[in-house]
Amino acid sequence: MSFWFDTEDYILPAADDAAKRLAEIFTEQGVRATFKIVGEKARVLRDRKRDDVIHALSKHDIGYHAEYHSVHPTPAEYEQQLGWDEGVKAFMRREGRGVEDLMKIFGVVPSCYGQAGGSWVPQSYAALRNWEIPIYLDETSHVGLDGKPFWYCGVLNVLNLDWRVTRTGLGGEGDFQEGCQQFDEVHKRVLDEGGGLISIYYHPCEWVHKQFWDGVNFSRGANPPREEWKLPPQKSPEETERAFEYFARYLEHVRTRPNVQLITAREMGALYPDRAYQRPFTRDELLLMAKHIQKEVTFLRLGDRAVSAAEILYLLAKAVVRFDKNPPPKVQFLGARPDERRLQYAFGSSPLAFRIDDIDLKFLYGPSSTWSETIQESTFSWKRWGEACCDFLEEVEDLGRIPPVIWVAGKAVAPEDFAATLGWGVERLSEQNLTSWTGTEFPGLKEVSLKKGNFTAGKYVAEDRPGLWGWVIFPPGLRCPKMMELGRLQAWTIKPAILTRP
Ligand SMILES: [Zn+2]
Incomplete structure (x- = not known):
């Protein structure tokens, strides 16, 4: 199973501390998580001189989570009418700077990529292959194969894992008990089917904010200039502290179950080799x-x-x-x-x-x-x-x-x-x-x-429909039929990823 964190809030400084604290919780318990970091977030950490945060995160796996995440146009907005070649180029030009900055700031090629919100685009896969980023790690309903890891466009996708995705709420004892129970049920089902991946994901900012950083600034197509960006409302220090304490207990519960192995995105490739x-x-x-x-x-x-x-x-x-x-x-x-x-x-x-x-x-x-x-x-x-x-x-x-x-x-x-x-x-x-x-x-x-x-392979890619573009950041009425047709044609490349038996 894998814990991953979309590390994206570059507006609220307390989110920097939240990322550091989470990295430390995993380090203290002797296990590693995957932090998918937004390009602008990495630059903000550098510019705020948060070497302590960068150092704490560097003990874990570093993935990529888009250049600006929610500043418009997001990938689905700029790719919606483009074809394949120009779309791949657009993605590489607009999102490539973040990859370079992550390499400079963290010293590694990101292990994985996952889209911001619901901004999935098929052209991103060719860019990932060019950047030698081998894993697509996220959750969205645009493409999936029976709730299990799969290959699509030559990239290993840990995406759309269905009931194999679980988490705990961050509110306290009740959430903690429920989260543990839910994990145990998912864990049992996965063992019953012979093993496999369970995804647990969060955003570090969830521990400190009351509302997402991008929701307060970029909802429904809003695109204010940087000087007008607003801080999201914050949780009280007591609420934040309680959320961390219960999360540490949740992690301990999960990692100490029998037959559980925590892996990072970087370790997934070895478990799902393409033997073809x-x-x-x-x-x-x-x-x-x-x-x-x-x-x-x-x-x-x-x-x-x-x-x-x-x-x-x-x-x-x-x-x-x-x-x-x-x-x-x-x-x-x-x-x-x-x-x-x-x-x-x-x-x-x-x-x-x-x-x-x-x-x-x-x-x-x-x-x-x-x-x-x-x-x-x-x-x-x-x-x-x-x-x-x-x-x-x-x-x-x-x-x-x-x-x-x-x-x-x-x-x-x-x-x-x-x-x-x-x-x-x-x-x-x-x-x-x-x-x-x-x-x-x-x-x-x-x-x-x-x-x-x-x-028939095309059925694994969603058809364009209003619900597919329901992310609150998207401009109202966004539809991408041409892009989803490209995605459907790329289903020529889809196939299950088969777990290696130890
Ligand atoms: Zn995100």
Whole structure:
């Protein structure tokens, strides 16, 4: 289980002391928490010369929690109409300064990121990969997978854990008793299902304020200049002291339960390794993927590892074309750098092959847009289909993501239909026990007719609806249909994260 604190109030100075006190409570009990810190909060600690707070926090794990958190525009506001590439750039430009400042002030690359309030955006994931921040740690209903950790856009998400999120109130004895009882119930349920992560999160400012720092300043789109920022109302010193004392007792209760291990965000990656990249898939596994993708274009669990729809598509395409990891530079394309990996394929030679062992997996993002008109039915020769697979693989090498459309004999095919059809083809070829075969036609398989793909992975991403943007800081009426559609397309990358057994 993991305790994490969104450390964000850069207005009320007492919140600095609250963060320090919490860090000390964990240190005294010999365990570590994760403090997700806002960029401006880190700068404020530095400028207020609170080296004592920075030092106390540094004994714990440091994550990132956005540059200004609630100053408008927040990420969902500035990303709402942007596409993928410009959205990734916007996020990196606007939020990147905070990452740099955290590195300067705390001396570490943040272990994780989680959005401010409900300001979730899909483009943030590509920025995290660029910054080498491997974990998304937060709670929100925008994306989730059965209340358990999952992979999305190549980032491990500890997000949307449903009933596996618990906490205690900070009011005193009654809250404490109730919090302990609630933890014990969640703990029992998690043990009953074989173990897993429990999330407990707070904001250090909750120990000192009566109302959130951003609620009093930035609610419903309000954006006053810094000189007009107001301090939030504060709790009495007695209330604050009682809240800390009971919280220390709650922590002691939680950490001393049997079979409980407290982990930080930085330790989560080792518990949920992505084994899909650790060893090649077998012939039988590839056949399972080929069958699965014809029914549903979504992830598949295979024993101790899982593959996303994007990964299945990539593996299937690689199975049916001849390629070379380090081809001689005889196939040159205009503008191609000589050192670029290229498929050993040119029109006129034989594009088809069948090899399903020892294919390296490559991470791909989902498409960044939807092609408006794709063909619904057609029949192709396998030669044309092989050419399309080569074209697809070259394009994904360049783009790093699935294109919105795949051209087969000059016709526009949707990626999910392409995937389902490839699944059909690989299943037929597997039946013939071919190995490392190359030629211009597959024996006994002249034609392939287009299959309809059923992209069900999209259901793990919320549809745009008013309630999704209910965070009090958002301007009233905010809607982000274009951005949530981008998020849905990125569900090509979603798959469960599987807990390692010790
Ligand atoms: Zn926050």
